[in-house]
Amino acid sequence: MLNNFCHFEQFLEKRKENGTLRVLGQKREGIDFYSNDYLGLAKNDKFKNLLLKKVLENPKLLSGNTGSRLISGNSFITTETEDFIAKEHQYESALLFPSGYNANLALFSTLPTRHDTIIIDEQIHRSVHDACKMSHAKKLKFKHNDIQHLEEILKKQKEVCYIAVESLYSMDGDMAPIIQIVEIAEKYNAGLIVDEAHAFGIFGYGLVEKFHLQEKVLATIVTYGKALGTHGAAILTKDIIKLYLINYASPFIYTTAPHDFLWMSIKTGYDFLKANKILSAQLQEKIKIFREQNIKSPSSENSPIQAILLPDNQQLRKLRENLFESNFLTYAVFSPTVKEGTERLRICLHSFNTEKEILGLTKIVKAFI
Numbered sequence: 001m002l003n004n005f006c007h008f009e010q011f012l013e014k015r016k017e018n019g020t021l022r023v024l025g026q027k028r029e030g031i032d033f034y035s036n037d038y039l040g041l042a043k044n045d046k047f048k049n050l051l052l053k054k055v056l057e058n059p060k061l062l063s064g065n066t067g068s069r070l071i072s073g074n075s076f077i078t079t080e081t082e083d084f085i086a087k088e089h090q091y092e093s094a095l096l097f098p099s100g101y102n103a104n105l106a107l108f109s110t111l112p113t114r115h116d117t118i119i120i121d122e123q124i125h126r127s128v129h130d131a132c133k134m135s136h137a138k139k140l141k142f143k144h145n146d147i148q149h150l151e152e153i154l155k156k157q158k159e160v161c162y163i164a165v166e167s168l169y170s171m172d173g174d175m176a177p178i179i180q181i182v183e184i185a186e187k188y189n190a191g192l193i194v195d196e197a198h199a200f201g202i203f204g205y206g207l208v209e210k211f212h213l214q215e216k217v218l219a220t221i222v223t224y225g226k227a228l229g230t231h232g233a234a235i236l237t238k239d240i241i242k243l244y245l246i247n248y249a250s251p252f253i254y255t256t257a258p259h260d261f262l263w264m265s266i267k268t269g270y271d272f273l274k275a276n277k278i279l280s281a282q283l284q285e286k287i288k289i290f291r292e293q294n295i296k297s298p299s300s301e302n303s304p305i306q307a308i309l310l311p312d313n314q315q316l317r318k319l320r321e322n323l324f325e326s327n328f329l330t331y332a333v334f335s336p337t338v339k340e341g342t343e344r345l346r347i348c349l350h351s352f353n354t355e356k357e358i359l360g361l362t363k364i365v366k367a368f369i
Contacts, residue, residue: 019313020334030324031357033347034331038202038304039279040352041229047272051265061264065257070246073257081263085234088270089205089222090214093242096266097251098258100197100223100233101127106249107193107219107235108164109134117157119150120164123171125195128164134250137162144172147180154188161190162218167207168199171338171346173299173307175199178207182216191218201227201273202280202304228269232262282351289355290347293362295369308345308365316343319368328361 015021041047055061065073078096085094097103108131112118118132122141132139138159142150154161163185165176178194185192196206200222204210208220219237224230235245245252273279283304291301299306310316313334320332331346338344345365349358 019317020336028324028329030327030329031353031361032329032350033323033353033357033361034329035348035350036198036226037229038227038283038348038350039229039273040350041227041269041272041279043352044229044272047229047269050268050272051261054264054268055261061261062259064259067257068253068255069257070253075257075260075263077260077263077267078257081267082234084267084270085222086236089209089220089236091220091236092239094234094236095242095245095252096263097233097235098255098262099231100125100195100221100225102251102255103221103223103233103235104128104195105131105134106245106251107221108132108162109251110245110249111135111191111219111241112137112160112162116160116162118162118164119153119157119190121145121166121169121176123169124164124166125170125197128195144169145174145176147177147184150181151184151188154184154190157188161188163190163192164195165192166195166197168196168202168300168303168305170198170305171307171333171344173297173303173305173346175207175300175303178213179211182213186216192216193219193221195221197221197223197233198226198305200224202283204280224266224269228266228273230262230265230269232258232266234266279351283349286349286351286353286355286358289358290349290362293359293366295362295365304349306347306349308347308369309342310345310369311341311343313343315368316345319345319365322368323361323364326360326364328357328364330361 067073082094082096104127108128112135114136117138119140120128121144123144140153142153167178168175194208194217199206208217219235221235223233287302290306297306297308316332323330333346334343
């Protein structure tokens with residue numbers, strides 16, 4: 001019987017041979033240039049003490065919710081947090097999820113039907129691809145941030161269309177031309193969905209809020225495991241869409257609700273961000289220092305994600321290891337996570353990185369490119 005599954009071993013062996021086998025390792029100690037903790041909230045003592053104080057005042061926050069939101073898991077703090085988030089982002093409704101992956105899975109697997117079309121940026125997050133499979137809708141890709149190609153595709157469609165983009169892309173670190181995409185979506189009556197996972201907290205509440213596009217975007221996804229330093233996600237949308245998801249989204253209906261500590265930490269995080277706007281300003285100062293080193297990158301000049309393309313896998317591994325030997329933690333991205341030939345070193349900058357650390361990192365990088 002087990003001989004029927006020997007192909008698993010063959011596939012894994014192939015990855016091992018080409019150096020792309022993924023394995024779990026312990027969190028390394030070193031200078032952080034690889035985490036999504038852009039504003040340092042995951043290690044911020046003031047923020048942690050605020051959360052601890054709230055738990056000590058109400059230890060029940062740590063108790064499990066014992067069931068899905070539709071059974072026993074819909075607490076007062078859950079709905080209070082959703083109402084708070086919706087008001088902060090100036091949307092009618094917010095629906096909380098335990099992760100951004102889960103939120104995207106719910107949204108894209110539920111709204112489009114097998115008769116509809118989802119048009120995605122070719123660099124959209126994997127969670128959207130997985131959700132598209134669940135929806136059975138037709139999926140089409142447009143070239144990354146290519147407005148003209150997007151419109152060419154839309155012109156040919158007769159079905160209901162959804163457009164999926166990220167406001168700040170996690171692999172290239174560049175931003176979507178969000179205003180132009182909104183205009184095209186309106187022109188062709190397509191539902192635009194924007195993932196703000198990497199923009200939230202960096203550019204206020206994200207680009208949708210920055211450009212006041214809430215009325216023109218069908219749904220926005222914000223996640224809290226990055227700039228907010230905690231976990232979870234929210235879909236921001238209209239009341240009718242929220243109710244539809246509650247009734248038809250399997251990833252929402254059949255998931256046990258997280259404990260209330262998660263929702264409390266998110267609400268507290270919003271308040272902390274508003275009281276500490278200096279953190280995003282400090283982050284921009286560090287990004288500027290990095291950009292002044294004139295390292296070629298496809299990333300936007302004010303993005304905390306700075307990608308350095310290095311298609312030579314052997315050279316990329318060597319650079320990563322050289323950086324680690326000097327105590328710099330970075331992340332090398334190989335195919336199939338990115339398209340073959342676009343492998344890169346992904347550098348994440350943070351408000352807590354020092355000028356000395358950034359200059360030390362870039363000195364080593366320059367020796368390899």
